[in-house]
Structures are given as C-alpha cells and as structure tokens.
Amino acid sequence: MPEAWARRAHMDAAGYDAAVARVEADPEGFWRDVAGRLDWIKAPSQIKDVSFDKADFHIRWYADGVLNVSANCLDRHLPHRADDVAIIWEGDDPADSRKITYREAHEEVCRMANVLKSQGVRKGDRVTIYMPMIPEAAYAMLACSRIGAVHSVIFGGFSPDSIAGRIKDCDSRFVITADEGLRGGKIVPLKMNVDLALTSCPGVEKVLVIRRTGAHWLEHGGRDVAYEPLRDAASTDCPPEPMGAEDPLFILYTSGSTGKPKGVLHTTGGYLTWASWTHELVFDYRAGEIFWCTADVGWVTGHSYIVYGPLANGATTLIFEGVPNYPTTSRFWEVIDKHQVEIFYTAPTALRALMREGEGPVQKTSRKSLRLLGSVGEPINPEAWLWYHRVVGEGRCPIVDTWWQTETGACLVSPLPGATALKPGSASKPLPGVKLQLVDAEGVVLEGAVSGNLCLTDSWPGQMRTVYGDHQRFFDTYFSTYPGKYFTGDGCRRDEDGYYWITGRVDDVINVSGHRLGTAEIESALVGHHVVAEAAVVGFPHDIKGQGIYAFVTLNVGVAATEELRGQLVRWVRQEIGPFAAPDVIQFAPGLPKTRSGKIMRRILRKVAENDLTNLGDTTTLADPSVVDDLVKNRAGA
Numbered sequence: 060m061p062e063a064w065a066r067r068a069h070m071d072a073a074g075y076d077a078a079v080a081r082v083e084a085d086p087e088g089f090w091r092d093v094a095g096r097l098d099w100i101k102a103p104s105q106i107k108d109v110s111f112d113k114a115d116f117h118i119r120w121y122a123d124g125v126l127n128v129s130a131n132c133l134d135r136h137l138p139h140r141a142d143d144v145a146i147i148w149e150g151d152d153p154a155d156s157r158k159i160t161y162r163e164a165h166e167e168v169c170r171m172a173n174v175l176k177s178q179g180v181r182k183g184d185r186v187t188i189y190m191p192m193i194p195e196a197a198y199a200m201l202a203c204s205r206i207g208a209v210h211s212v213i214f215g216g217f218s219p220d221s222i223a224g225r226i227k228d229c230d231s232r233f234v235i236t237a238d239e240g241l242r243g244g245k246i247v248p249l250k251m252n253v254d255l256a257l258t259s260c261p262g263v264e265k266v267l268v269i270r271r272t273g274a275h276w277l278e279h280g281g282r283d284v285a286y287e288p289l290r291d292a293a294s295t296d297c298p299p300e301p302m303g304a305e306d307p308l309f310i311l312y313t314s315g316s317t318g319k320p321k322g323v324l325h326t327t328g329g330y331l332t333w334a335s336w337t338h339e340l341v342f343d344y345r346a347g348e349i350f351w352c353t354a355d356v357g358w359v360t361g362h363s364y365i366v367y368g369p370l371a372n373g374a375t376t377l378i379f380e381g382v383p384n385y386p387t388t389s390r391f392w393e394v395i396d397k398h399q400v401e402i403f404y405t406a407p408t409a410l411r412a413l414m415r416e417g418e419g420p421v422q423k424t425s426r427k428s429l430r431l432l433g434s435v436g437e438p439i440n441p442e443a444w445l446w447y448h449r450v451v452g453e454g455r456c457p458i459v460d461t462w463w464q465t466e467t468g469a470c471l472v473s474p475l476p477g478a479t480a481l482k483p484g485s486a487s488k489p490l491p492g493v494k495l496q497l498v499d500a501e502g503v504v505l506e507g508a509v510s511g512n513l514c515l516t517d518s519w520p521g522q523m524r525t526v527y528g529d530h531q532r533f534f535d536t537y538f539s540t541y542p543g544k545y546f547t548g549d550g551c552r553r554d555e556d557g558y559y560w561i562t563g564r565v566d567d568v569i570n571v572s573g574h575r576l577g578t579a580e581i582e583s584a585l586v587g588h589h590v591v592a593e594a595a596v597v598g599f600p601h602d603i604k605g606q607g608i609y610a611f612v613t614l615n616v617g618v619a620a621t622e623e624l625r626g627q628l629v630r631w632v633r634q635e636i637g638p639f640a641a642p643d644v645i646q647f648a649p650g651l652p653k654t655r656s657g658k659i660m661r662r663i664l665r666k667v668a669e670n671d672l673t674n675l676g677d678t679t680t681l682a683d684p685s686v687v688d689d690l691v692k693n694r695a696g697a
C-alpha cells in the first residue's frame with residue numbers, strides 16, 4: 060500500500076481501529092456524528108432505535124430529524140460550488156457529451172419538481188421512473204425527493220409485463236419516461252414499453268414523456284404529457300419539502316428466492332447518511348474529483364453511487380448512457396481520458412468481457428487520471444482483479460471490492476484505500492459499525508477462519524425498512540431464518556486475517572452479469588408459455604457473466620422438443636422479463652428430480668448444470684430415480 064495513500068486517506072488504519080472502538084463504546088455519539096455530515100432542517104435527537112426480535116421488530120434511525128434529500132444534494136452546495144460541475148453526461152455516441160453545474164442541476168430539478176406538482180403529484184405519491192441514462196433520470200429522482208414523492212426506478216431493460224407488475228404493486232399513478240433510449244447504437248422503445256405496460260394499469264393517470272431521440276410517440280389523450288413545453292414554462296424555484304428522517308425516499312424492486320419481486324423501501328435520513336458517508340470513505344472522495352460509476356440508475360448501485368452519494372458530497376458524477384463495447388472495446392478507457400476520471404467503479408462481468416479483448420484496447424489509452432478503482436455486484440475472481448489492477452490501473456490504483464445489496468442501501472464491506480491491505484478477490488473488512496457474523500445452517504455462530512452464511516447482528520443507517528406493502532414478508536425473508544439477525548442470503552468465508560470472501564448466494568437467487576434474478580421468476584415466466592408443463596432454473600458458472608441461466612423444461616404431452624421451440628422459449632422469457640433474463644441453456648427433460656413429497660431437488664439440477672456429474676449425491680430419496688439418468692444423458696452441450 061503506497062505511503063501516499065495512507066497520508067491522504069479520510070480514514071487510515073489507525074482511524075479505522077479507532078472508529079470500530081468508538082462505535083462500540085459510544086454508538087449514539089458515533090452515529091450522531093456520521094449523520095452530522097448532512098444538512099438537517101431539524102437535527103435528530105433520537106439516533107438509533109432498532110430491534111431485530113420478532114416480538115418488538117422495528118428499525119428506526121434519526122427518527123425525529125427533518126431534512127430534504129434534494130436540498131442536501133443540490134441547494135447546500137450552491138453558496139460555494141454553484142459553478143462546479145455536478146454531472147458530466149457522456150452519451151451513447153462519443154460525439155455527445157455535456158456538463159451540468161450545480162446551479163443548472165438545481166434549476167432543472169426545481170423545474171421538474173414544479174412540473175410534477177402541476178400534474179398532481181403530491182407528497183407520499185409513488186412515481187415510476189423508466190428512463191434512459193440521461194441527466195433527466197437523475198433530475199426525476201431528485202425532483203421526487205424535493206416534493207416528498209417516492210420514486211420507483213425501473214431498469215430500462217425490463218419488459219412491459221415487468222413494468223406493469225411493479226406499477227401495480229406500489230399503486231403508482233405517475234410515470235416518467237422518455238420517447239426512446241439509445242444503448243450501443245440500438246434504440247430502446249421506452250415509451251412503447253410503457254404503453255404496453257399500461258394496458259393493464261388503469262390506475263396510471265399521467266405519463267410524462269421526456270425527449271431523448273426526438274422520435275414520434277403515440278399520444279394517449281389526457282394521460283400522456285410532453286415534458287419540454289412544461290419545463291420551459293416552469294419556475295426554477297421550488298422550496299424543498301421538509302421530510303421526516305423515516306419518511307420513504309424510494310422503492311426499488313429486487314428479486315428474491317420466492318414469489319414476485321420485492322419492493323425494497325429506503326427512507327430519507329438513514330439512507331442518505333449512509334450513501335454519502337460510504338461514498339466519501341470507501342472511495343476516499345476529495346472535492347473536485349471526477350467520479351464514475353458505470354451502473355444504471357435502475358439498480359441500487361446507480362441510486363447510491365451515481366446520484367445520491369456523490370451529489371450529497373458535492374462531487375462531480377459521470378452519467379454514461381452507453382455500453383463498454385460501443386463503438387469499440389476501448390470505450391470505458393476513452394471516456395476516462397476524455398473526462399479525466401479519477402475514480403472508476405464497475406462490475407466484474409464488464410471487466411471479464413473486456414479482458415477477453417486483450418490488453419490492446421486498454422493500452423492505446425492513457426488512463427493517467429485514474430487513482431482508484433472499484434468493483435461491485437458479484438464476487439471478483441482474482442484473475443479479473445489482477446488484470447484490473449495491472450492493466451487498467453497500471454499497478455498504481457488500489458481496488459475497492461465493495462460488497463453490499465439493494466437491501467443494505469450502500470456499501471457494508473470494503474477495503475478502505477490507505478487503511479486496508481488488499482487481497483485480490485476479498486471484499487476484506489466491514490466498515491466501522493457494521494457487525495458481521497458467520498453461522499452454519501442451524502444458526503450456530505462460527506468463529507475464526509471458517510465458511511458460513513453471512514448475517515448482520517445489528518442495524519446500520521442505510522438498512523431497508525420494509526418490503527413495500529408487505530412488512531410481514533420483510534421480517535420473514537430476512538429475520539426469520541436466524542432469529543435476531545439479518546440474513547444476507549450470501550455464503551462467505553473468513554480467513555485467518557479476519558478478511559471476508561463472499562462466495563455467492565446460498566438461496567435460489569442467481570447473479571447474472573451483476574443482475575440479480577430469482578430462479579422462481581424465470582420459472583414462472585417459462586410455465587406461463589402454453590407448451591410448458593414444468594420448469595426448474597438454476598445457475599451455472601459462466602466465464603463472462605459470473606453465472607449463466609440453465610433451465611430444465613418439461614413440455615406438455617405431445618409437444619415435440621425442437622430447436623425451434625428452444626429459441627421460442629428463450630424469446631418468450633426475454634419478452635416476459637427482459638433480455639438479461641434469457642436462459643443460456645434450455646434442456647428438455649421428460650421429468651424433474653423430485654422427492655416423494657414433490658419438492659424439486661435443485662441440488663441435483665445444479666450438479667447437472669455445472670457438469671459435475673460424479674457428485675450427484677444421494678438420489679435414492681427421489682420419487683423416480685430414473686429421471687436423473689435422462690438428465691445426465693441429455694445434458695445440454697454434454
């Protein structure tokens with residue numbers, strides 16, 4: 060670890076130890092100080108009020124504090140950095156880019172907030188945002204927060220059905236979208252997808268359509284509203300709504316092991332405190348630096364590290380509309396040079412895809428501006444870590460491998476540059492105040508160097524507060540497996556130095572290119588097709604995506620298993636959920652391995668998918684052990 064890092068870090072090794080000790084000795088004081096980084100209309104006197112126990116289950120942070128998120132992200136920077144760049148926008152086409160100062164961002168957000176009000180949006184209303192990666196996506200989020208509306212951003216890759224499900228789940232009466240998106244030179248028909256979704260959402264009253272490509276869109280009279288004329292007429296003044304710390308800020312849908320996606324709800328004070336603090340600490344952010352997180356705002360990474368964390372800290376955040384391989388596979392590195400990016404945060408799947416192209420596309424760029432690299436979304440294999448470090452960072456940039464979840468709001472486990480010695484592939488140590496524990500399947504606490512299931516024994520300010528509309532599901536999903544603890548769903552190893560190595564999900568969630576998918580969701584899409592009798596989906600190791608999607612499908616009697624049908628089913632899932640959920644492999648199977656009580660034995664399916672056929676384990680408890688022979692014999696690609 061270069062000396063220079065330790066000298067400049069917000070928190071060096073001694074500072075880390077001191078913070079860990081202080082949060083033990085004086086949790087109230089510690090957490091009060093952390094929240095002090097925000098501008099409060101009324102500073103909180105109540106700090107932490109949490110119980111994970113069933114009888115008295117509640118999670119509240121800074122409960123009597125009052126603040127506004129957009130005022131923290133914009134207004135409070137105006138006195139001293141109004142002319143600093145808040146957002147650098149880099150379009151899909153390298154010829155398209157734009158810089159937006161804090162003053163301009165503030166004006167745009169106020170205009171959009173006033174437009175939302177004029178369309179009937181009120182405090183507490185849920186507003187669905189389905190947008191391309193343009194500055195207006197961030198304005199829309201901040202405009203909602205300004206007036207106390209709760210946003211639900213849906214990733215632009217989701218299908219009309221997925222949009223409809225999310226709109227209905229949270230009773231959203233307002234949608235903000237764009238005419239079209241543009242990614243990798245391809246058009247994404249956003250408005251058309253919304254139109255299709257809304258055929259089953261009669262509750263939606265207004266759709267605000269932002270101009271991106273200028274394409275003509277079909278107007279549904281009385282419902283659809285073009286944004287620009289309203290924006291031009293709107294005032295640039297919109298007083299921020301005072302919000303309670305525990306008032307909802309946003310809902311973000313994420314996949315679980317069962318049922319439909321869950322609306323993860325985050326609140327105002329704790330979430331912003333956590334996004335802002337971790338952005339400064341983990342990335343060692345300094346005023347004036349250019350920060351680029353390559354995620355989409357449709358995922359939590361985009362919420363916390365494109366919009367809320369950086370803007371709360373007065374940073375310059377880069378919003379990139381495109382993809383890593385368009386027009387060429389040098390694009391990331393060219394954007395870094397063009398905008399002199401200092402901190403770059405991306406996903407292992409992108410690195411693995413770019414690694415395949417060799418060092419040439421990287422070497423032809425300078426990357427001299429880079430000083431810190433980050434990784435997020437899935438375990439980073441040491442090979443990709445080392446390539447990132449040696450080729451992209453030329454050996455001079457530390458890598459922060461950040462472990463967290465939609466549910467955790469922002470980072471929980473990460474090295475701190477200058478404080479933590481790095482080990483390739485390990486997210487290293489918990490941030491101060493984050494209390495990890497490893498337990499076995501029965502919940503017995505494991506000590507020392509050991510593998511187990513990763514839990515948190517205590518709360519942190521950025522923790523999700525509920526599953527929207529289903530508080531019982533919140534408790535059942537996260538707090539019932541190991542009573543008194545939050546269970547992450549991840550497996551994890553702790554080494555002899557106390558470093559944590561996340562090994563991946565231990566539930567029926569798979570992580571495909573950093574996108575989280577419930578196997579149940581894909582199965583339900585498959586059985587929704589009229590030829591499918593039954594389906595079981597598992598993940599399998601995939602060189603680029605981390606995990607691929609392997610689907611076992613039993614067809615209805617009399618339906619022929621053809622290549623054409625395979626293609627049809629893949630297209631069907633794309634259309635039902637979104638392109639990123641398309642199965643990589645479909646294996647037709649006359650029967651699935653089931654216990655006598657009818658439960659599918661996924662363990663066996665995983666082994667078949669992984670091609671680990673010598674380790675199928677005990678199959679004698681199956682209702683019909685012979686189905687396994689067929690699965691092995693007809694293994695796709697075997």
Ligand code: WT7
Pocket residue numbers: 313358359360434435436437438439460461462463464465466486547548549561562563564570573574575
């Ligand atoms: C799951 C959460 C973190 C925000 C983006 C994804 C996996 C995430 C890491 C990491 C190993 C990681 C976990 C986690 N994961 N970061 N650095 N190392 N695994 O958020 O969609 O809610 O997914 O992503 O399995 O549970 P998400």
